[in-house]
Amino acid sequence: MAYLCNLGNGQQVFIDNQDNQTIVTLTGTQAGQQQQSSSGFSTGKWTALPILYRNAGGFILRVESDRGPHYVQLQGSSLSAIATAPNLESAEVIAMQATETPPRATMEPxxxxxxxxxxxxxxxxxxxxxxxxxxxxxxxxGNMSMSMGESTPSYRQNFCPQCGAPVKENDRFCANCGDRLS
Known part of the structure; x- marks a missing residue:
């Protein structure tokens, strides 16, 4: 049997015992992102239901197995095993619900x-x-203006507008009549 608990702030923890492994999966959903981290701990087969505690440092999971008690610290998005038993006298016990649904199926798209x-x-x-x-x-x-670039393309004529003689593109004056080309 697996257990699921909503930790608040869009975070959930999913706990499952598979053979001698305890699998702990943290999922988090916030605006625009989803995160998931999962770790397996060699605990042995469970002999009692897991218990989740909340203290000032975050959450602590206690797993009782045929090899004795095991503790896992859940802090932010990280999971880590605790070697020595923490002081849980003033910690709050958080209710968990039995589930078969892994956390991926419970996350909102x-x-x-x-x-x-x-x-x-x-x-x-x-x-x-x-x-x-x-x-x-x-x-x-005022009455002054300056412009760079043209909104409509202009085409230069290939002949002199004064006398009609052919002119080259770079000519400034007509070679035939001397008229200034624009």
Whole structure:
């Protein structure tokens, strides 16, 4: 027969005797995470029901077997055997319930995480008669303006708008009429 006890704070302890081994499993469920640690202790076959105590240092499990008493310290998410009998006079006895269900079946499933929301575009910044936009980069102050990058692509013509003569992409002036190219 196995035993289960709710320790509070989303933690449970599951205790089982399999042949000469006492298996102690701690499970914990908190927002966004589940933890489980399990240890086996060579105790022999149980001769009495296990007893769980709560003291200032955490929880202590007492297992009475054909080899004598054994003690296991449960503190946070760790389990460790205690070599000498602890003083349990002022400790509180915690009730355990008989169960056949291992702790994995009693844990609540984790809630799925929400997807990350995309960032909102940066809004134009305004202060008095000054305005700044990020895409494309534009800044205006009074009747002055500056921009970097273009929101709509511009195409340069391959001929002079004044005389119609062919021009190269890097020409600043028309070689035929001398007109300034934009």
């Amino acid at each position: 984790m809630k799925p995480m929400e997807p990350i929301k995309p960032m909102e575009p940066i809004k134009p910044m305004k202060m008095g008669d000054m305005e700044m936009r990020m895409n494309p980069m534009e800044m205006r102050m």
